[in-house]
Amino acid sequence: MTQTLAQRLAELDDAFRGDLMPLSGGDSGASVWRLTAATPLIVKCDRPERLAGEADGLAALAAAAEALVVPRVVALAGDLLVMEALDASGPRDDERLGEGLRQLHAATRAPGADHGWARDNACGLTPQPNATLADGRVFQRERRLLPLVRACRDRGLLDAALAARVERVAATLESWVADQPPSLVHGDLWSGNVLFTPRGPAIIDPAVYRHYPEVDVAMLSLFGDPGAAFHEAYWNGHSPDDWPRREALFQLYPLLNHLYLFGAGYRDGVARAAAQVLAG
Template identity: 35%
Template sequence: AFGRALARTHDAGAAAFGAPPSGWDGPLYIGRLVQPASAERSWGAFYARDRVEVFLRPAVDAGNLAADDVPLVERACAVIADGVFDDDDPPSRLHGDLWNGNVLFSRDGVVLIDPAAHGGHRETDLAMLELFGCPHLEEVIEGYRLTHPLREGWVQRIPVHQLHPLAVHAVGHGPAYGAALVDAARRTLALSGRS
């Protein structure tokens, strides 16, 4: 049921990649960090600039990402911004911070809390669920697929979509996230064929 409901939320759409929810004109946050709002037609341009690169300098300043590793992550972002992973999917309405701590299982069903809602790519929410170990993930994905089939290769693209949460966590949650960010950037470059 949660997977089906999440697919319907994504299918509700958004005005553009990076767009806040309709009627919202305040700042966008993920946790305590401000995220840019934008109105991009290209998912890759939006994602690289406003969801990954924006967090690199703060992660270095926090001591959780080595300055020597930034060019590798920036190369992965350049590939993403070039549109290598863009598709014809319209912007989805994302939860935007869909780690397992924001997924509450109750007797009445799943309740999602603490969103960082914006227009994005549906695979990003799914990749975040995978990154942080959502309970019953296989069943969630199956419910999702019953409502909205996923594009072929979505599992292989998970590292691309995990760059954002890893960059965010590299800002405030320790150097292990900086190392994981670098690994995901390497995997993204390998997937693109431009390593």
């Protein structure tokens, strides 16, 4: 496979000649290599539609995220995506990460725009539907929560009672969540998709769409807290009074996705998040 890939890369561009070192593809299911060419590169092999969605997301983030580093797409050729390799040896700087994410969300806030994205993409291995809707509450219900409730039920991962509680969360969003203009969100911003480079914090492996910006903050806090300096910088000292409830809401989608992908070990997390939202 490596020899065949090396041949394909060399045929694609003479600059893509070098040694290939396999890397972990994380939860995406992609095959990933580091190419030690004249300029170090990352090479991904996956289904063309998945890589096209990632390349599209990287381009959108690169155009908007002035204070965050986003890897440059070098080439997209069917089932191959070639990107700039980032140096992850920089100092951890949670404050700059918070400032950069706040600036991204503020700069892309779009009054009058729909929630969603022009194309579907993927969150990990899960196809992510992004058909646009005018109301953010409806988008969260119809494009995020309910499709995964159905998918988890089909796999026997949600019992009727817990599914009903999540469906009640989805049905009652209009009673406490205000509609608001969407921002561009990374869409899968867990800690493993943040790197600290000498140029500053970097974000990788996006699943972009336009939605409530708290989506990214809630995801970043789901599997490890980014720290007080991050939150202070992101919220500029003024987090919403109902942030614990909003955080639980926006953690439901990634928790359901993890339940769908990895099994029953995430059921309790789904139950806790749903309970917190319903408790008010």
